[in-house]
Amino acid sequence: MEQSDSDIVFQSYGRCCNNEEFFKDFYDRFMGSSADIRNLFANTDMKAQRHLLRNGIMQLVLYSRGMSDTKLRALGKSHDRTGYNIRPEWYRLWLDALIATLRQHDSAFSPEIEAAWNRAITPGIDIIRQAY
Template identity: 70%
Template sequence: MQQAASDIVFQSYGRCCNNEQFFIDFYDRFMSSSDEVRALFVDTDMKQQRHLLRNGIMQLVLHSRGMPDTKLRALGESHSRRGYGIQPQWYSLWLQALIDTVRKHDPEFDENTEASWREAIGPGIELIRGAY
């Protein structure tokens, strides 16, 4: 029996969360993806930001496992043009930075893991992006 993408992602994320360096490495990758993205974090408390990231990814994972989209809708609103002004094109950079960081930190990462991440959290990311 093939394991559901959301189960694979839940387990993969659990392995990544075992090391706080995962979140540091994510932001290093994400901020190096674009000068515009780097500028977003100039005056940011990165310890707090990493905590928010941990929770945000978990919300995406839980949504893929059937949780209501209430928290993702709130994230979409806070990241929209009425909030932080996160440009829609930056979400693909965010997702690629996440995949690359999971690849580095999940010892069981393979092509199926990557495909599962994209399948499981893609709809949640689109929900957030769509609020722009």
């Protein structure tokens, strides 16, 4: 039986998220992608931020598995122009950093797993981005 994208992503994330270095490497990569993004995190408690990231990615994964979009809509609200002011074009950099970090940390990573991640979480990212 063929696995769904959400199953593939759930398992891939499971292989990565128990390693705190995954989240550290993600932020090193993400902040390295743009001075604007680096500046967003200038006065941030990164340990707390990594915890939020862990939960945020899980919300995207759970949405791909059929869960309600309520938490993603709340994330969109907090990240909109009146909240953290996360510009819509930055989500591509976020996804690129995530995929590169998954490639580094998921021992089973493959082009198929990368494609599954893109298909599974892009709809959830779009919900967050469209709140802007």
